[in-house]
Amino acid sequence: MLAFKNLKLGTKLNLILISILISAIAACGIFLSRILETKIEQEVADKAFLIIETMNSVRNYTSSQVKPELASRLASEEYFIPETVPAYSAREVFEGLRKQPEYQNFLYKEATLNPTNPRDKADQFETEITQRFRQNEQLKEKTGFRTDGNGKFYYIARPLAIKKASCLECHDTPERAPANLVSTYGSEHGFGWKLNEIVASQIVSVPARNVYQAARQLQLSVLSIVGMIFLIAIALINLFLKSAIIQPVKKMALLSNKISTGDLDLQFNHNSKDEIGSLAKSLNRMVESLKMALQMIEEEED
Numbered sequence: 620m621l622a623f624k625n626l627k628l629g630t631k632l633n634l635i636l637i638s639i640l641i642s643a644i645a646a647c648g649i650f651l652s653r654i655l656e657t658k659i660e661q662e663v664a665d666k667a668f669l670i671i672e673t674m675n676s677v678r679n680y681t682s683s684q685v686k687p688e689l690a691s692r693l694a695s696e697e698y699f700i701p702e703t704v705p706a707y708s709a710r711e712v713f714e715g716l717r718k719q720p721e722y723q724n725f726l727y728k729e730a731t732l733n734p735t736n737p738r739d740k741a742d743q744f745e746t747e748i749t750q751r752f753r754q755n756e757q758l759k760e761k762t763g764f765r766t767d768g769n770g771k772f773y774y775i776a777r778p779l780a781i782k783k784a785s786c787l788e789c790h791d792t793p794e795r796a797p798a799n800l801v802s803t804y805g806s807e808h809g810f811g812w813k814l815n816e817i818v819a820s821q822i823v824s825v826p827a828r829n830v831y832q833a834a835r836q837l838q839l840s841v842l843s844i845v846g847m848i849f850l851i852a853i854a855l856i857n858l859f860l861k862s863a864i865i866q867p868v869k870k871m872a873l874l875s876n877k878i879s880t881g882d883l884d885l886q887f888n889h890n891s892k893d894e895i896g897s898l899a900k901s902l903n904r905m906v907e908s909l910k911m912a913l914q915m916i917e918e919e920e921d
């Protein structure tokens with residue numbers, strides 16, 4: 620504090636202003652981070668919800684409209700017609716979306732512990748989520764961020780349970796399943812499912828990296844603008860300090876020095892109506908009094 624007291628007026632003021640600038644930028648940065656974090660989560664969550672609902676709509680369309688239409692063919696064909704399966708059509712519709720470059724890192728999967736089609740096989744992360752759903756039947760949805768080799772993703776997962784006995788016509792045992800299903804998919808996987816059992820997690824992953832990049836950019840721009848405004852303000856305050864206070868005070872100090880060595884005909888010329896102006900007036904009055912006092916002394920000596 621003592622060192623601060625010894626500094627020049629301009630240096631003191633600038634030290635204060637710069638510490639305000641640094642604190643303001645830091646506070647602004649933290650505040651913006653918080654807001655952007657929430658906004659990013661909202662934005663990716665909105666996308667993920669829209670996708671999962673759309674995929675459910677595709678599933679419903681397949682089971683209510685496509686499957687009945689193809690039922691007779693399905694029974695007689697040598698190979699199974701996967702287009703009649705909701706899980707297949709949802710995945711295929713999504714793969715179509717993924718062909719567009721901006722969606723290629725999005726993912727929709729009915730991640731299954733024991734899948735009919737190997738591409739639906741749950742990886743370790745998805746298996747853990749499905750186990751969580753199995754342990755806690757009340758848990759209807761899980762959301763969060765997940766990072767892998769392709770960056771950071773937001774995911775929504777919902778449990779997929781066997782609610783209808785009709786599902787078991789194909790997913791119970793290979794003997795019970797249609798022959799064309801077994802000849803197409805084999806008899807190893809996708810069987811042994813039980814009624815009311817959670818067999819899979821329906822998972823949507825939305826990449827968050829681009830949203831994060833955009834947010835960082837926004838944060839940087841806002842902070843630069845705040846910084847610039849502060850720097851301009853500091854420059855203007857310095858200019859004002861110099862012209863309105865420091866220069867007049869320096870001049871007065873110089874003049875006072877001269878006056879103190881006997882040059883009593885000098886005058887402080889500062890016409891402003893502010894504090895510096897009234898200081899100049901007082902000093903002028905003091906010089907006048909000094910002159911009169913000296914005159915009186917001289918007269919008395921005579």
Ligand code: HEC
Nearest residue numbers: 701704706707729731734735736739781785786789809819
């Ligand atoms: C007519 C036979 C059949 C019926 C009935 C059926 N499925 Fe499937 N299911 C399949 C086939 C075949 C696949 C694999 C499709 C593919 O190639 O992606 C499949 C795939 C799935 C998948 C994706 C994981 C996997 O095994 O590849 C889920 C989940 C699923 N079915 C759930 C159900 C549910 C729930 C029901 C009842 C509402 C049901 N299935 C009824 C034949 C059937």
